[in-house]
Amino acid sequence: MNLLYMFQHGPSGTFTSPNFPFQYDSNAQCVWVITAINNNKVSLKLRTIFKKNPYCLHNVKYLKLLLSIEFDLEIGYDTLTIGDGGEVGDPKTVLQVLTGSFVPDLIVSMSSQMWLHLQTDESVGSIGFKVNYKEIEKESCGDPGTPLYGIREGDGFSNRDVLRFECQFGFELIGEKSIVCQENNQWSANIPICICEYQMPFF
CATH class of the missing domain: 2.10.70.10 (Complement Module, domain 1)
Structure with missing residues (x-):
């Protein structure tokens, strides 16, 4: 099993799953702990942009909306658990458990810390994710x-x-x-x- 433990500090930053945008490792356990400064809160944005691929007929120039995904885990098998505070894995602090490619626009902590735990199984994986975080006011x-x-x-x-x-x-x-x-x-x-x-x- 591969174990990765990382600490991130404010006011803003970006990190990715291992090997992103290529396939992450099987049997991986990755933990990130984000700490804001001055007791601010942490705002997390997992970039997922779903757009259809139509041409807009009413426009003079045809417009093509492309599909761009920066979050994708093997649905039902690989998960990213996001929690509030610094106690990694505490079920009482869990904010979201994400799998597949649908994610909230923003996830905001209740305290000045947030933890993320990526857990993958032994089978084939996916591209993983890119995360942007920043401090926001209470x-x-x-x-x-x-x-x-x-x-x-x-x-x-x-x-x-x-x-x-x-x-x-x-x-x-x-x-x-x-x-x-x-x-x-x-x-x-x-x-x-x-x-x-x-x-x-x-x-």
Whole structure:
């Protein structure tokens, strides 16, 4: 079994799974502990961008939206567990257990520390992931961003703040039209995506 243990410190940074963007090792155990400065909180962004591949017929120049994934684990077999605080593996502190390729837009700690534990099995793996983290103020959910070809109303990221979304002309909104920053410092949903209303097949 391969064991990797690393410590990350604020105010921001980036790290990846072993061998990223190539296949990670089998039977791996990797742990990262992130510590913010001045008792701030840790905001974690696992980059996963799903877009369909349509051509937008209403545009003068055809627009191609590509699929770009920076998080992918063998679904059901390899996991990334994310927890609050510095006690790695404590089930009471677990915030998310991720597998496959669907992840939240942001994950925010309740304290000034966050831990991540990657565990893989003996079978074939996948590309793994790239993580961006940064410190944010207390009682904040962090900036979830704006959808590609979307418009966002609202610029507050504190508890009970609401963000509303719509899409540019010719694009359809898929997902929630509004999200709320909850008391646990997590957004109530991922930001939506905007896809072309009109599509034509590839040639």
